[in-house]
Amino acid sequence: MNRCVMVCSAALAALGLSACASSSPTAAVPPVEHPAFVRVSLITRDVPAYLAAHFSPAQLPPGVRAEIARAGPVELPFHTLVVTRQFVRHLTLRNETVRVRVTDTLTNVGEGYVQGREQLSFNTIPVALNLNLSYLGLMSLEHQNINYRSGLARPPMRLQQLLALTPGVAHPQPGETYGLTLRWRRGRITDTCKAAPRFYPARRLLAQLPGRALNLKCAISRNGVVRSRNRTTYLSAYGIFLIMQRRTAAFTARAKILSIRGG
Numbered sequence: 268m269n270r271c272v273m274v275c276s277a278a279l280a281a282l283g284l285s286a287c288a289s290s291s292p293t294a295a296v297p298p299v300e301h302p303a304f305v306r307v308s309l310i311t312r313d314v315p316a317y318l319a320a321h322f323s324p325a326q327l328p329p330g331v332r333a334e335i336a337r338a339g340p341v342e343l344p345f346h347t348l349v350v351t352r353q354f355v356r357h358l359t360l361r362n363e364t365v366r367v368r369v370t371d372t373l374t375n376v377g378e379g380y381v382q383g384r385e386q387l388s389f390n391t392i393p394v395a396l397n398l399n400l401s402y403l404g405l406m407s408l409e410h411q412n413i414n415y416r417s418g419l420a421r422p423p424m425r426l427q428q429l430l431a432l433t434p435g436v437a438h439p440q441p442g443e444t445y446g447l448t449l450r451w452r453r454g455r456i457t458d459t460c461k462a463a464p465r466f467y468p469a470r471r472l473l474a475q476l477p478g479r480a481l482n483l484k485c486a487i488s489r490n491g492v493v494r495s496r497n498r499t500t501y502l503s504a505y506g507i508f509l510i511m512q513r514r515t516a517a518f519t520a521r522a523k524i525l526s527i528r529g530g
Contacts, residue, residue, distance in 0.1 A: 276298060282496070308398055311413075314384055315374075320356070321423055322400040323381040323410055334429040335402055341379035341437040342511030343403075345504045348373045348529035350509065356520040365389075369522075373507070373529075378402050379437060386486075398423070405499065405508040406447055406458070427451060434470055439501050441454075441465050452502040460485040460499060473524045 310317050324332065331523045350371045357364050368391070372384040383402060385397040392451075399410040411423040428450035436445040439462050460483040469476035484496040498512035513520045 286422060287414075294431070305411075305422055307415065307418060307420050310398075310420060311415075314396075314398070318374075318382045318384070318400075320400060322398060323406075324376060324378070324400065327400075327408060328424070328427065331408065331426055331429040335379065338432045338434050339437055339504065341403065343379065343381070345376045345529055347374055347504060350527050351525040352509070352511075352522040353525055354520050354522045356518055358516060358518050368525075373404070379471055379506075380408075387399050403507055405436065406449070408434075430455075437506070439483065442483065443449050445483070454488055456493075457470055457488045458485055459488075466503070467519065469504060472500070473527065476502070476504070476524070476527065478502060485510075 279329050286464060290404045336399040341502075353372075354369055354523045356367065366389075368384045369390045370388070372386075374382045375520065376382055379402050381401050383399045383401060383404070384398075385399065386393055387395040387397070394415055396415065398413070399516065400408045402408060407426075407428075409423050409425045411420060413420045426449055430448040430450060432447045433445040435443075436447070439445060439460075441462055441464050444459065446457065446459045449458075463482045463484075466479040466481050469478050469480040472480055480503070481501045483499045483501065485499050486493050487495045487497065495513055495515045497510055497514075499508050500511045501508050509522075509524070511522045511524075
């Protein structure tokens with residue numbers, strides 16, 4: 268089971284999300300210093316409280332917040348969403364297929380920022396938890412991966428710089444190209460996404476889904492080298508993006524939406 272946890276959690280980090288946005292600007296507060304390691308029991312005791320303390324937009328670097336504000340105001344139409352997807356991941360080199368159920372609890376914290384709790388289950392057994400703060404689920408701003416079988420977790424990683432973000436990405440249009448460039452401790456990440464020629468009914472993804480969907484093909488580069496290609500889907504009814512396929516040299520992971528609930 269440990270091997271499956273490592274296999275799945277490294278590749279299936281989703282960009283979190285949620286709504287009930289506040290239109291007032293986020294006040295800056297001093298960043299919370301993260302210890303070298305964090306006890307898993309401390310995190311899982313009260314995950315919402317831990318997210319509130321360590322995954323707040325106010326603790327992001329001022330330059331990151333300013334660049335997001337320049338991209339345009341966003342008010343998401345929900346408070347909390349719970350999205351369940353089934354990922355089927357084929358490992359190219361090992362010729363193995365791994366199925367993992369991913370349940371995202373997305374909380375809107377205003378202005379397009381979303382706190383996410385992404386639980387990974389293998390054969391219905393929860394094995395890992397990914398915590399994140401994202402912009403619309405499209406761009407991860409802070410994340411932390413937790414293995415339930417481990418006593419300690421590495422501290423959260425927070426984005427250092429947001430070097431570029433295409434204005435209007437919060438409301439993508441068919442045929443347009445959107446880009447973002449980030450700087451993490453491990454290097455420079457560039458994500459370039461090309462939107463499909465047209466929207467389609469979201470019910471094609473799940474019968475009860477309202478609104479429209481738009482697929483975007485994204486190339487993710489690290490330090491100038493393409494590391495993965497994603498198919499990301501924008502859901503107009505919720506204003507969020509979900510990764511539905513990820514392809515690298517080592518694996519291909521495809522997702523199916525099983526349910527979305529919340530309001």
